[in-house]
Amino acid sequence: MQSIKPAAPIGPAITVNGVEHTMRVDVRTTLLDYLRDHLHLTGTKKGCDHGQCGACTVHVNGRRINACLALAMAHQDDEVTTIEGLGSPERLHPMQAAFVQHDGYQCGYCTAGQIMSAVALLDEPCGTGDAAVRECMSGNLCRCGAYANIVAAIQQVRGEGGK
Numbered sequence: 001m002q003s004i005k006p007a008a009p010i011g012p013a014i015t016v017n018g019v020e021h022t023m024r025v026d027v028r029t030t031l032l033d034y035l036r037d038h039l040h041l042t043g044t045k046k047g048c049d050h051g052q053c054g055a056c057t058v059h060v061n062g063r064r065i066n067a068c069l070a071l072a073m074a075h076q077d078d079e080v081t082t083i084e085g086l087g088s089p090e091r092l093h094p095m096q097a098a099f100v101q102h103d104g105y106q107c108g109y110c111t112a113g114q115i116m117s118a119v120a121l122l123d124e125p126c127g128t129g130d131a132a133v134r135e136c137m138s139g140n141l142c143r144c145g146a147y148a149n150i151v152a153a154i155q156q157v158r159g160e161g162g163k
């Protein structure tokens, strides 16, 4: 008897944290909602949902974007990294470890976005002084005001040449 193979998934593909997924979502679904509601990657936070707070920052092909302003379907064949793909509790990314070391968070709501921005910043033409770092991080708001410690964490990782 002839075996019947399951049909290959049909649909636009997206790679998230190294795993390829077939997107089956309404074309109006934002990348943020796709990550949180469809893939259950809730580390990426929804703050303003209007591109103003940076809580939803993820990497797409190595560059940071606000996931609330992007449509999932517009990122077909792209590689997305969320905070879950950066490090793990057992093996923190150097930036995650530096945020812990410098108390770069209080409530932590902004933290995933801050860390994703901070990691991307190190590959951008950002000046090295504290003022330049603040400017480059200005799209990420922290309602708790942990800014001084966030800058200290970034500068430490930069100084160590870490990524």
Ligand code: FES
Residues within 6 Å of the ligand: 045, 046, 047, 048, 049, 050, 051, 052, 053, 054, 055, 056, 057, 066, 067, 068, 069
């Ligand atoms: S939730 Fe995307 S910028 Fe605020």
Ligand code: FES
Residues within 6 Å of the ligand: 104, 105, 106, 107, 108, 109, 110, 111, 141, 142, 143, 144, 145, 146
């Ligand atoms: S630590 Fe609370 S919003 Fe940043």
